[in-house]
Amino acid sequence: MTVLSHPVQPILARTRQQLLPVLSAAIDRLDGPLRHMCGYQLGLLELDGTPTGRLDGKLLRPAFTLLCADATGARTADVLPAAAAVELLHNACLVHDDVMDRDLLRRHRPTVWAHFGIGEAILAGDALIGLAFEVLADREHPAARAALSHLAVTLRQLGQGQERDLRASAETEVSVADCLATFAGKTGSLFGCACRFGALFGPAGAEAERFDRFGTDLGIAFQLADDLLDIWSDTAVTGKPASDLRARRKSAPVVYALAASSELRDIYATDAEFDDATTARVIALIEATGARAWTEGEASARTRAAWGEIDGLALDPAARGELAQLAAAILEAG
Amino acid sequence: MTVLSHPVQPILARTRQQLLPVLSAAIDRLDGPLRHMCGYQLGLLELDGTPTGRLDGKLLRPAFTLLCADATGARTADVLPAAAAVELLHNACLVHDDVMDRDLLRRHRPTVWAHFGIGEAILAGDALIGLAFEVLADREHPAARAALSHLAVTLRQLGQGQERDLRASAETEVSVADCLATFAGKTGSLFGCACRFGALFGPAGAEAERFDRFGTDLGIAFQLADDLLDIWSDTAVTGKPASDLRARRKSAPVVYALAASSELRDIYATDAEFDDATTARVIALIEATGARAWTEGEASARTRAAWGEIDGLALDPAARGELAQLAAAILEAG
Known part of the structure; x- marks a missing residue:
């Protein structure tokens, strides 16, 4: 994944600033190596346990939560735990996926399993999954049970x-259908959840399903864009020249x-390394x-479908504009 | 672990009957290999996916939930999802622990990782963790958020x-202190949660903390008894002759x-197999x-502390009697 384009940097910087204390407090619920590993995964700690004062990752999913909240008039304080929960669950998946894929590097640092071992x-x-639920459950709100569910x-x-x-x-x-179903599960569902949570804790709670579909379609489009980027991008920027392709991942193209x-x-029937x-x-x-044109077309169709879900709603214009900027940026950047 | 003594068989049979439909419905939320693996782990499915019509495991934790509910006057229907959640979380831990320990057999069948692979x-x-929360979150009840938390x-x-x-x-x-802290975490916490949930959904909700401490202490005593059994038991009954000892696990004795x-x-400083x-x-x-006498003494002390937590409460005498039977049986059987 590449650096996101300039106009969305302030959105992501704001998300980072808002999430840093919430996620720091979340890992402080843990002790010993679990705290160390989870803090390291989030970028809050160095490999040796020293605090970094920063959060890693682009924080796209919580950024969508916070922008959907702004767009629908939900209070930031009400959705922050939900935004944190989404980011924690995302990182839980990354830690487990890295074990499954035996990936050695993530965000230019050793993966958790590569440094701490598979069992750890x-x-x-598991601890990051637990923290996601814990952070979300801690907030008393009429929508809390629905959010936890x-x-x-x-x-x-x-x-x-x-x-x-x-x-x-x-x-x-x-099949292509299998591939799109995989994307709906592994990327669409959490983008959908992120956008749903943005609406769920505010006056547009009844529209949360629409925001879920908005996020799901956008997440699938994002995954398609990411697949395109792996093959057709400036490798100097991404730092992973066709690495998914070389690992023979079954990307959409x-x-x-x-x-x-x-x-x-x-x-593909041979065993030799590419x-x-x-x-x-x-x-x-x-x-x-x-395949390239087909993938680009699918990504565009998903993006149009996403906006079709919420275009009829009365949204805050400024937040709606930022949402459009962020959506465009993740599709460009993959 | 050995077969539990005769008087508690009806308690466990009842628990099994009550949980079977709830856990069957839970795994039916999953598709494909995830449903297959989770159903297999619970004993609902054979290795080839054929339904067994039974549940495996002793179901001790949900049995405690249901008995604590009976003892405090909570409705079974209100606590069943919580009892199922506890059993699902227990099985999630077993599946992950078996990966970490590279154990090949569980309940005389291949472990999930041994048959389906580590990634799967x-x-x-992870899916069993998710189902635990999902089952618990599905029930609308004033105590649901506290239970999820x-x-x-x-x-x-x-x-x-x-x-x-x-x-x-x-x-x-x-140290012995490390060992007891480990037991409090890996066994006490879930027994505590099981007993807490029994009280939480009924009129004794305010006493849920006491039931948690009751279960935690009993869980630690159970783990101590299990450690004793590994070393000093009839191996023909347990089917694992000092297997923890041979694996050099740091049991309490x-x-x-x-x-x-x-x-x-x-x-222990040598590398040779025992x-x-x-x-x-x-x-x-x-x-x-x-070490044997010390471990037995610790188990007794924990058991006394457990009962000290709830002895002053007005409990249903029949359920209180069954709770005592079950507690005694797990300490005998390990």
């Missing part, structure tokens, strides 16, 4: 999506192209199938 | 306990004895330090 990382992920549903959907993804990496035949190109299927020449050939083959 | 098992554990706290405590346990297995110096016997420390002769020698050394 499983527990760190939905956070649990989201955890289930994230698991279903990640499980599909795990199987897809082992299976030879993955890859899945689309595999169905259309027998030469590509032959390459060297630079093979990677270039694979990218050329993918592009020749029209 | 991590997701199955406490389930999250319990997940944190379980993680802290398991993390201590994981470290203890690698560390040479583990082992930790106590290591502090007192230099010969024992020398044996053969039968070494195991017999280790057991003799542990017993010679008085």
